[in-house]
Amino acid sequence: MSNAAPPRKAPDQPWRTEGTPEEPPGRPRGRWGRGRWWGLLLTAVVVFLLAYVGLTYFDRGNEPTISYTEFSKQVDADNVSKIYSKGDAIQGELKDARDKPDGDGDYTKFKTQRPSFADDDLWQELNSRGVTVTAEPVVRERGVLSNLLFSLIPIAFLVAVWIFFARRMGTGGLGGAGGMLGRKAPPKPVELQPGTERTTFADVAGIDEVKGELDDVVDFLEHPDAYRKMGAKMPRGVLLAGSPGTGKTLLARAVAGEAGVPFFSASASEFIEMIVGVGASRVRELFAEARKVAPSIIFIDEIDTIGRMRGGGASVSGHDEREQTLNQILTEMDGFSGSEGVVVIAATNRADILDPALTRPGRFDRVVSVAPPDRGGREAILRIHTREIPLAEDVDLTQLARTTPGMTGADLANLANEAALLAVKRKQQQVSQSDLSEALEKVQLGAERTLVMPEEDRRRTAFHESGHALLGMLQPGADPVRKITIVPRGRALGVTMSTPEVERYAHSEGYLRGRIIGALGGMAAEQVVYGVVTTGAENDLEQVTNIARGMVARWGMSERVGRLSALPSDAQQAYGLAAAPQTLDVIDSEMRRIVDECYEEACRKLRDHRGRLDALAEALLENETLEEADAYRIAGISRLTKDEAP
Secondary structure, eight states: OOOOOOOOSSTOOEEEEESSOOOOTOOOOOGGOGGGHHHHHHHHHHHHHHHHHHHHTTTOSOOBBHHHHHHHHHHHHTEEEEEEEEETTEEEEEEEEEEESSSSSEEEEEEEOOTTTOOOHHHHHHHHTEEEEEESSSSSOHHHHHHHHHHHHHHHHHHHHHHHHHHHTTTOOSSSSOOOOOOOOOOOBBOOOOOOOOGGGGGGGOOHHHHHHHHHHHHHHHHHHHHHHHTTTOSSSSEEEEOOOSSSSHHHHHHHHTTTTOEEEEEEEGOSSTTTHHHHHHHHHHHHHHHOSSSSSEEEEHHHHHHHHOOOOOHHHHHHHHHHHHEEEEEEEEHSSSSSSSEEEEEEEEEGGGHHHSSTTSSEEEEEOOOOOOOHHHHHHHHHHHHTSSSSSOHHHHHHHHHOOTTHHHHHHHHHHHHHHHHHHOOOSSSSSHHHHHHHHHHHHHOOOOOOOOOEEEEEEEEHHHHHHHHHHHHHTTOOOEEEEEETTTSSEEEEEEOOSOOOOOOOOOHHHHHHHHTTTHHHHHHHHHSSGGGHHHHHHHHHHHHHHHHHHTTTTOOTTSHHHOOOOOGGTTSSSSSOOOHHHHHHHHHHHHHHHHHHHHHHHHHHHHHHHHHHHHHHHHSSSEEEHHHHHHHHHOOOOSOOOO
């Protein structure tokens, strides 16, 4: 299975196609059809004639034609250096320049004509004066072939400039959208492309409820007559909304593959150019191509690039181009009667900022939320991505799925690939459970760093991570500790990994306070053991701040702020713009109160269980990494009775 986007059929075509009929060989594409060339050919002929006549005219040179009498005078004055004669036509060159007969400057090279009735002794006179009679013309002129070749240079330049601007403007060549020279060529007859392996629902796992909603689209594309008889119309557009990596593009391709219809795929940003109107012309051409091979599916990825909410103020050129492209998409979707068999599927991870005109009935009237998979879904996704990977007998995908909450399909595909790369590096024949575990650590925590730390920093890091782990073990309802390590990974000097046993979709205040206490465990351990804190808690404090802010300002877990969403999530980027100054002061005060209470509790628990803290730190210093079972055993806490721990 591959989730890669289909290839483009032409470099200047902003969309990709899959499963479309193939044009017969020997027939030019519409954008470069025979009807497109007549204008360029006519222009080339005109340019050639002008260039040829001009070269022939200007190639005559500026040598004056003098009278034979003047020529004779110059011979008598011994001022002729050499001549060339062909019949009675004479070309020559003077030793010293003389004024032109018309008085416009002077000359050294000249032409003249010897009269047929002249009866002079020209040869004897020239010979006595020492004039050289040459065998080659004094004044060279290009021949017809040279002028012909030079005339073709501007034509080649014209064609190159023509093609360059045609592709830059996205007009589809010489007669594309807008037509640089004439009308668009009519559609060419097509032949069906030999069947190739397509992505289907068998390649999609973990999002069964989403597949159920898209089954209607597949059924409509396969049996449109049944819907027409009932008077039912299929939604003109389906919007897939979800976080990155959840499989939105794969789902769209699977719908097309399941129904066996052509699939047109494009990113919204590929329609945008600096020249206003280009995006709209590309949209028109895309929808026209899709209608030719209907029933078909058009997929527009990251539609929020051009579909974000429109403003009413003055805009610059780029904004005008985005709005024109969006308006063209809306117009094209309005043009669907429901019987063309063209379904538009779009994907975004910012559905909240889309223009209302896009999501109204008649446009994208069906919005499908694509969420990260649950535990069963993750296991199914892992089985799909490991179909072509030889797995050892000790591999337990069920256990691996249990320890990967929140990971999307793309994350799991990357996890399987990292494990395979690691097995190749180790020269193994199969991927083992340890390869998958190490790949998971690399994906979640970062790659190991070969950092040599002083012994004091290493000991401090051991107590820091032991503080995180011990509070995670002691706190009722906290996520179980899976691994503790003081091996530097990514930007961290040590890592404590905790993941929930079951999927959590709603969090209580007690659970969130437990997460704050666990995150403050490292700083609290340094305070309890050394009496000082270090900069190692920077990332911990960022997590604590985000959780506390959400509790107070978004989730109504503060009596002073009340049951208000005083600071919506989008306003966190511009903190302070969504609430009154007094409310912000109360939010800050409540955040400090919650964090201070949690920090005091963390310090108290670590003082009460100082022996367990020291045991974990010493084990870490000795082994560097502790797995789940070893960590709980050394701390003297049973996994089954953890919730009853004091």
